[in-house]
Amino acid sequence: xxxxxxxxxxxxxxxxxxxxxxxxxxxxxxxxxxxxxxxxxxxxxxxxxxxxxxxxxxxxxxxxxxxxxxxxxxxxxxxxxxxxxxxxxxxxxxxxxxxxxxxxxxxxxxxxxxxxxxxxxxxxxxxxxxxxxxxxxxxxxxxxxxxxxxxxxxxxxxxxxxxxxxxxxxxxxxxxxxxxxxxxxxxxxxxxxxxxxxxxxxxxxxxxxxxxxxxxxxxxxxxxxxxxxxxxxxxxxxxxxxxxxxxxxxxxxxxxxxxxxxxxxxxxxxxxxxxxxxxx
Amino acid sequence: xxxxxxxxxxxxxxxxxxxxxxxxxxxxxxxxxxxxxxxxxxxxxxxxxxxxxxxxxxxxxxxxxxxxxxxxxxxxxxxxxxxxxxxxxxxxxxxxxxxxxxxxxxxxxxxxxxxxxxxxxxxxxxxxxxxxxxxxxxxxxxxxxxxxxxxxxxxxxxxxxxxxxxxxxxxxxxxxxxxxxxxxxxxxxxxxxxxxxxxxxxxxxxxxxxxxxxxxxx
Ligand SMILES: Nc1ncnc2c1ncn2[C@@H]1O[C@H](COP(=O)(O)OP(=O)(O)OP(=O)(O)O)[C@@H](O)[C@H]1O
Ligand SMILES: [Mg+2]
Numbered sequence: 498x499x500x501x502x503x504x505x506x507x508x509x510x511x512x513x514x515x516x517x518x519x520x521x522x523x524x525x526x527x528x529x530x531x532x533x534x535x536x537x538x539x540x541x542x543x544x545x546x547x548x549x550x551x552x553x554x555x556x557x558x559x560x561x562x563x564x565x566x567x568x569x570x571x572x573x574x575x576x577x578x579x580x581x582x583x584x585x586x587x588x589x590x591x592x593x594x595x596x597x598x599x600x601x602x603x604x605x606x607x608x609x610x611x612x613x614x615x616x617x618x619x620x621x622x623x624x625x626x627x628x629x630x631x632x633x634x635x636x637x638x639x640x641x642x643x644x645x646x647x648x649x650x651x652x653x654x655x656x657x658x659x660x661x662x663x664x665x666x667x668x669x670x671x672x673x674x675x676x677x678x679x680x681x682x683x684x685x686x687x688x689x690x691x692x693x694x695x696x697x698x699x700x701x702x703x704x705x706x707x708x709x710x711x712x713x714x715x716x717x718x719x720x721x722x723x724x725x726x727x728x729x730x731x732x733x734x735x736x737x738x739x740x741x742x743x744x745x746x747x748x749x750x751x752x753x754x755x756x757x758x759x760x761x762x763x764x765x766x767x768x769x770x771x772x773x774x775x776x777x
Numbered sequence: 778x779x780x781x782x783x784x785x786x787x788x789x790x791x792x793x794x795x796x797x798x799x800x801x802x803x804x805x806x807x808x809x810x811x812x813x814x815x816x817x818x819x820x821x822x823x824x825x826x827x828x829x830x831x832x833x834x835x836x837x838x839x840x841x842x843x844x845x846x847x848x849x850x851x852x853x854x855x856x857x858x859x860x861x862x863x864x865x866x867x868x869x870x871x872x873x874x875x876x877x878x879x880x881x882x883x884x885x886x887x888x889x890x891x892x893x894x895x896x897x898x899x900x901x902x903x904x905x906x907x908x909x910x911x912x913x914x915x916x917x918x919x920x921x922x923x924x925x926x927x928x929x930x931x932x933x934x935x936x937x938x939x940x941x942x943x944x945x946x947x948x949x950x951x952x953x954x955x956x957x958x959x960x961x962x963x964x965x966x967x968x969x970x971x972x973x974x975x976x977x978x979x980x981x982x983x984x985x986x987x988x989x990x991x992x993x994x995x
Contacts, residue, residue, distance in 0.1 A: 662853050663849050663850070
């Protein structure tokens with residue numbers, strides 16, 4: 498029983514990282530229609546930045562926050578490179594983000610080497626589970642709620658949604674469409690960075706950790722058609738929990754397959770349903 | 778307000794506007810009529826900086842707002858949010874209250890997603906969104922297209938009221954009768970060129986315009 502609780506909490510904790518990564522994808526996709534395959538790199542770069550900042554003597558808390566801001570800035574730059582040239586299609590931008598992800602590998606290996614790194618999170622345990630998992634869950638809840646409020650309750654959020662819904666009309670009312678896209682990339686970068694910063698104390702990070710994050714984050718986001726934040730959160734948590742249970746009771750070697758099968762199942766189910774609707 | 782001189786606009790090698798000149802003066806209500814593909818929307822998009830002219834000049838003074846062809850509302854947002862974004866440029870002027878007084882038809886719709894409304898309701902929202910910018914000149918591209926006569930009547934009434942308060946209007950219309958009826962002056966655009974212009978009554982009386990646009994025998 499205690500074991501099950503342990504698996505559930507770790508699963509939800511890891512699932513939060515997937516949900517944050519997926520939410521970053523969703524924010525960027527909603528505003529720009531670009532699927533950002535560099536999304537996992539934000540997490541890795543932020544996590545590695547924390548190790549450097551801590552090494553330089555910065556206190557915990559400050560180092561993590563700075564790293565998230567750095568990830569936001571990297572997101573902004575990524576958006577500038579991918580979408581900055583007027584007339585770039587979302588398809589072209591997607592390819593550019595893939596290229597940027599590869600570039601990130603080079604940067605990461607150059608500055609931090611290819612060995613896994615980690616840093617300490619919240620110490621101790623609460624009610625039989627590592628306290629750091631509770632921190633992950635709490636911070637994710639607050640940040641995703643704040644993101645949802647930004648979109649639903651502020652004029653800036655409305656303008657972001659408007660840009661996605663009808664870029665032509667957005668321009669007509671004076672919304673700077675390019676700037677909205679860059680803002681989305683910055684928010685997406687910060688969300689990705691937060692995923693990396695939160696998860697690294699319980700799961701070492703190395704230059705290629707972005708793959709697992711982006712595959713799982715993308716699977717979570719796909720559940721909500723890349724546009725629905727609540728379904729992305731649900732998808733991320735589900736993936737995390739299922740993987741923890743599979744890893745705990747069966748074998749850790751199947752964990753990553755779970756995400757791929759899940760993503761395939763959703764895509765097939767959705768294609769099937771659309772087929773039925775069209776036939777009707 | 779709007780002054781267009783010798784405007785030429787091309788899509789690649791195709792010339793959509795060929796040395797077009799046109800003017801909308803302070804507080805004036807002017808019609809621009811012409812068949813499909815004449816270049817009316819091209820003119821609009823050039824006025825709003827979305828297309829670049831190959832030659833000629835566009836000068837505007839005061840604030841311009843547009844009710845675009847096809848309405849282009851923000852479909853997932855509510856009517857109220859659509860209206861708010863009409864005043865995006867003016868952070869302090871986003872209170873939608875006054876618009877509901879001008880366009881009371883919108884009051885029961887304020888919380889509805891714009892994408893779910895009927896065509897007439899959407900056109901009313903598009904008008905409200907444009908008015909939120911508190912424009913000096915309102916440009917309307919295809920106001921009546923696809924709308925029921927009663928709805929067109931209501932929209933026209935609102936336009937008359939705003940015009941009476943001093944708003945200048947450039948009305949682009951397929952329905953030439955309506956346009957000539959509402960506006961004191963008009964331009965006729967055909968294949969990218971202004972082929973006729975003058976006071977509405979004069980144009981309506983000219984044989985060519987009457988035959989082509991008012992369905993009267995020449
Ligand atoms: N994006 C485009 N690329 C190439 N040609 C275009 C484009 N938009 C319009 N055209 C062409 O330019 C010409 C003028 O089109 P425009 O849309 O300005 O006409 P319009 O008078 O607004 O017609 P309508 O009454 O159908 O709205 C047409 O021949 C059209 O086919
Ligand atoms: Mg047109």
